[in-house]
Amino acid sequence: MERKVGQLTATALESVRYDAQTGLVPVVVQDQGTGAVLMLAYANREALKRTLGTGQAWFWSRSRGDYWHKGATSGNVQRVVEVRLDCDGDAVLYLVDPAGPACHTGEYSCFYQRVEHKGETAEETRTSHEAVTAWDDAVSPAETSHTSAVNGEEVTRAASSDNDATCLSEALDHLWTVLTDRWEHRPQGSYTTYLFTHGMDKVAKKVGEEAVEVAIAAKNAVQSEAGKAELAEESADLLYHLLALWKLAGLSPADVCHVLQSRER
DSSP states (O other), X not given: OOOEETTEESGGGGGOOOOTTTOOEEEEEEEXXXXXXXXXXXXXXXXXXXXXXXXXXXXXXXXXXXXXXXXXXXXXXXXXXXXXXXXXXXXXXXXXXXXXXXXXXSOSSSOXXXXXXXXXXXXXXXXXXXXXXXOSSOOOTTTOSSEEEETXXXXXXXXXXXXXXXXXXXXXXXXXXXXXXXXXXXXXXXXHHHHHHHHHHHHHHHHHHXXXXXXXXXXXXXXXXXXXXXXXXXXXXXXXXXXXXXXXHTOOHHHHHHHHHXXXX
């Protein structure tokens, strides 16, 4: 029986146009859940056959001159959901479900560096980089002096900082609205979409990691103002991931509020 991954069968290998000199074809790897482009590599006919046969990404390493089973050493394998050819047959697309970062640097995608163009400040470049590799729609401080970003989800601050409870309530209310929108529409390239796609285990792990970061930052906050700023950042990260976990679990902020109210003394 002919093995098939997605739309490209072993028979379709005959349609691939390999480079006449190297015998290779470029392979674009894309996360099938988020739509993010993860990496670019090369494959020959045998590498494509191994991909189709095993359901995991195989390439040809030009630097080592050998076959490359992605994740064989690191554990960050890429389960191939579908393989496609472009219209000319001279490029291949792997749609994958990644088990970990695609980049050897530990980044989610190899395409994490943004080319700075004329008129863009270093701060704007840094913010844009963070938006791509970590959060959703992070804004540059230059764009508005009245918004902050909790993991890239824009949160409008209360007009006055005098009422801290109101500020936090409005921020979390807006964040919940954005999370609900991400849950329903799953826009490509969104970090929130990435979390929802990978499910409870992924989000629960992130909540645990962020809780530890908050505890560490709290100890530093006692010693300096910089430590307090760090604690605020880590707390925002924790709240974001906690609300994402609630959304996955089918829990609403009202459910938590009811428990808090029941504990009033």
